[in-house]
Amino acid sequence: MQRSYTRLLGVVGKPNTGKSTFFSAATLAAAEIAIYPFSTIKPNRGVGYVRTPCIHEEFKVKDNPKNSLCLDGIRLVPVELIDIAGIVPGAWEGRGLGNQFLDEIRRADALIHVVDASGGTDCEGKTCTPGEHDPLEDIKFLEREITMWMVAILKKDWSKISRTAEADKKGITAPLEERLTGLGIKRQSVAEAIRRANLNVDKPATWSDEDFYRFVDNLRRISKPMLIVANKIDLPYAEVNVERMKKLDYIVIPCSAEAELALRRAAEKQLIDYKPGDHDFKITRPENLSPGQIKALEAVRERVLQKNGSTGIQDAMNMAYFKLLNMITVYPVEDLEHLSDHNGRVLPDAYLIPKGTTAHQFAYLIHTELGESFLYAIDARDKRRIGEDAILKDRDVITIVSAKKRA
Numbered sequence: 086m087q088r089s090y091t092r093l094l095g096v097v098g099k100p101n102t103g104k105s106t107f108f109s110a111a112t113l114a115a116a117e118i119a120i121y122p123f124s125t126i127k128p129n130r131g132v133g134y135v136r137t138p139c140i141h142e143e144f145k146v147k148d149n150p151k152n153s154l155c156l157d158g159i160r161l162v163p164v165e166l167i168d169i170a171g172i173v174p175g176a177w178e179g180r181g182l183g184n185q186f187l188d189e190i191r192r193a194d195a196l197i198h199v200v201d202a203s204g205g206t207d208c209e210g211k212t213c214t215p216g217e218h219d220p221l222e223d224i225k226f227l228e229r230e231i232t233m234w235m236v237a238i239l240k241k242d243w244s245k246i247s248r249t250a251e252a253d254k255k256g257i258t259a260p261l262e263e264r265l266t267g268l269g270i271k272r273q274s275v276a277e278a279i280r281r282a283n284l285n286v287d288k289p290a291t292w293s294d295e296d297f298y299r300f301v302d303n304l305r306r307i308s309k310p311m312l313i314v315a316n317k318i319d320l321p322y323a324e325v326n327v328e329r330m331k332k333l334d335y336i337v338i339p340c341s342a343e344a345e346l347a348l349r350r351a352a353e354k355q356l357i358d359y360k361p362g363d364h365d366f367k368i369t370r371p372e373n374l375s376p377g378q379i380k381a382l383e384a385v386r387e388r389v390l391q392k393n394g395s396t397g398i399q400d401a402m403n404m405a406y407f408k409l410l411n412m413i414t415v416y417p418v419e420d421l422e423h424l425s426d427h428n429g430r431v432l433p434d435a436y437l438i439p440k441g442t443t444a445h446q447f448a449y450l451i452h453t454e455l456g457e458s459f460l461y462a463i464d465a466r467d468k469r470r471i472g473e474d475a476i477l478k479d480r481d482v483i484t485i486v487s488a489k490k491r492a
């Protein structure tokens with residue numbers, strides 16, 4: 086099956102903040118979704134969804150999705166995420182599980198930092214009274230852990246590498262990129278980080294320790310963009326902490342992972358009507374619920390949904406894709422008239438692709454062969470031809486015409 090996802094989201098944070106609850110909730114399929122053939126990849130690696138209004142209504146067709154789902158006009162596009170074990174202070178030096186989980190961060194393209202917004206978890210992740218710990222410290226701590234870990238990787242042989250780069254007069258970007266390939270960091274990002282840190286690319290041997298840290302910190306921000314999930318919003322002190330967190334330079338999403346998990350479990354059993362990201366739910370089978378369960382669900386409605394607008398889980402997934410990773414949704418079709426694939430499935434696939442992707446690059450994403458035999462594309466809205474360099478737009482429906490076949 087053609088996968089729509091190409092990026093990996095990492096769920097990170099210190100222990101006990103609700104990462105696994107977030108992961109379970111995000112990857113738990115609702116009833117209609119459960120029958121769909123997406124399985125958990127590994128215990129800590131699973132498939133969640135990005136939510137976007139489907140375009141089938143605009144085109145006035147009934148769709149029959151293949152790589153995604155359409156529930157009441159909402160397209161749910163599968164994306165992959167990884168639940169990374171809790172990080173404790175000093176992890177970069179090998180404390181706790183140390184480099185093992187930092188190693189998992191390596192694979193992630195963007196990070197969802199789950200913070201206990203109530204301040205009910207101390208620095209090490211032990212439970213304390215809400216309000217006792219300052220969650221803003223957790224944000225600083227995680228930034229530092231990741232940066233220090235990257236510094237440790239880059240500092241090895243630094244004096245030799247930097248002196249050689251100066252002597253060769255080839256600049257430091259390429260040797261740094263080589264060091265960073267395992268972290269999935271590209272040359273472009275290295276160059277941008279050097280620029281932002283205001284350093285001389287030709288004189289790396291003159292960089293002070295502070296310069297070096299500043300460069301790596303910039304590199305972390307560019308290569309591992311992060312948003313904050315302010316979790317446990319249902320607990321005291323969370324709201325005031327969220328307001329404080331919002332003053333930082335981050336997307337902050339108030340969230341209750343536990344509430345989302347409860348709603349998805351109830352939806353899975355078809356006890357309630359609820360789609361990930363909905364602002365409310367409807368109890369469909371009250372006869373199958375105990376008074377206690379009804380009370381718990383009503384509490385979620387009152388304390389989380391009505392106050393916060395949603396549980397926040399779906400917002401976090403969407404923000405990670407659409408804001409941190411700058412992705413858009415594009416629907417490829419083979420048959421322009423029926424908006425279908427060669428099996429007659431209408432609007433079968435929704436692709437999440439980076440903003441700035443050209444029609445030709447998109448053809449390659451679908452299939453190498455299609456990229457190689459690409460002639461031009463056609464926009465389904467106005468039936469106009471689009472050349473290979475045309476940049477695709479969000480919610481485009483396009484067909485690709487190739488020398489071999491249409492796809």
Ligand SMILES: Nc1nc2c(ncn2[C@@H]2O[C@H](COP(=O)(O)OP(=O)(O)OP(=O)(O)O)[C@@H](O)[C@H]2O)c(=O)[nH]1
Pocket residue numbers: 098099100101102103104105106107170171172316317318319320340341342343344
């Ligand atoms: N009140 C409240 N508790 C929550 C919420 N989300 C998670 N919890 C609780 O927080 C505790 C820790 O949750 P986990 O999901 O296991 O935390 P974790 O971050 O995966 O922890 P580690 O795997 O040890 O790093 C559990 O008791 C959860 O029930 C929430 O939204 N509200």
Ligand SMILES: [Mg+2]
Pocket residue numbers: 104105106170171
């Ligand atoms: Mg966990």
